[in-house]
Amino acid sequence: MLFPIIVPRSYFTLGNWPGPHRLLRHPELAVTWVELSGATSMTYLTFERCRELEAGGTPVHAQAMANLRAASEQLYTHSKMAGDQLVFGVCMHDDGLGTSRLLLAPEIADEFPEGVLCGIPERSCGILAPAGISGAQRREVEDIVAECCDGGTTPMLPGLHPAHLFEFCEE
Numbered sequence: 001m002l003f004p005i006i007v008p009r010s011y012f013t014l015g016n017w018p019g020p021h022r023l024l025r026h027p028e029l030a031v032t033w034v035e036l037s038g039a040t041s042m043t044y045l046t047f048e049r050c051r052e053l054e055a056g057g058t059p060v061h062a063q064a065m066a067n068l069r070a071a072s073e074q075l076y077t078h079s080k081m082a083g084d085q086l087v088f089g090v091c092m093h094d095d096g097l098g099t100s101r102l103l104l105a106p107e108i109a110d111e112f113p114e115g116v117l118c119g120i121p122e123r124s125c126g127i128l129a130p131a132g133i134s135g136a137q138r139r140e141v142e143d144i145v146a147e148c149c150d151g152g153t154t155p156m157l158p159g160l161h162p163a164h165l166f167e168f169c170e171e
Contacts, residue, residue: 091126117160122152
């Protein structure tokens with residue numbers, strides 16, 4: 001099954017990445033695509049495989065986003081609450097593509113109508129924090145993001161970022 005995956009833009013700076021990508025508004029991030037097969041197999045989409053899929057009638061980006069939406073009935077898998085207020089949600093889905101949920105702008109806007117900050121500390125873990133949390137709660141989330149980034153298997157970025165930076169750049 002085809003899915004989008006957020007990766008550092010640095011993957012593409014040498015011009016030797018074997019597949020297509022799209023830039024995100026975040027100056028350090030881009031999206032490429034993977035095919036998942038079985039519970040543990042992830043293969044990056046090559047230019048050749050992309051041409052095969054599109055020649056066969058599969059629009060790669062649209063299909064990957066549709067698959068992501070179908071696999072994201074639950075936007076986040078874990079959460080911390082303060083009473084009845086969400087402090088943050090963690091996207092650590094079984095497919096290993098938790099950060100890809102940060103690409104689901106309409107769903108995020110529905111879930112967080114007052115705005116949201118996004119953390120992407122590690123490639124498999126995304127964090128969503130309501131924009132209206134207290135300063136102390138924000139520092140707590142930022143500390144969690146920093147700790148996860150420092151100790152992650154595939155570290156991404158420290159800090160919390162505005163959700164619009166996870167939208168695609170216009171082509």
